[in-house]
Amino acid sequence: MGEVIAIDGKCLRRSLDTASDKAAIYRVSAWATHNQPVRWQQKVDDKSNEITAIPKLLLQLDITGAVVTLDAIPTRQQL
Template sequence: MVKNATGDVIAIDGKCLRRSPDKSSNKSAICMVTAWSHDNQLTLGQVKVDEKSNEITALPALLANLDIKGGIITTDALNA
């Protein structure tokens, strides 16, 4: 059962998926932005980053899909 987000620490970070680039078809790596709930120990949501973009542009879309009112959001320096 997922707890209420109040007081939960939600870590948001972007990562590129290992071995996702496909050189034969000239496709770049798949990059995702993920929201992780510390209290619930699970991923709350993920958004794929558009090609030729970065995680800063995907962050608002991720936050719009989450009900994390009252949670403590942490990000890395890129989103500060």
């Protein structure tokens, strides 16, 4: 089996700035569970979500032979 790459979105702690009316910063990260804690990150665009950031992140990766895991959020579909 190839390397396991776990992808997940997170809000950067204390990035919300209500005094300046700035939204929190969200990033999608990819962890190569066998080699390094965090290998890649993609900032989520303002007024967007991790569903749109994940394809951008995947384009940066060589996932040939890897097992890629995601949580349930990016798997939802519009009906």
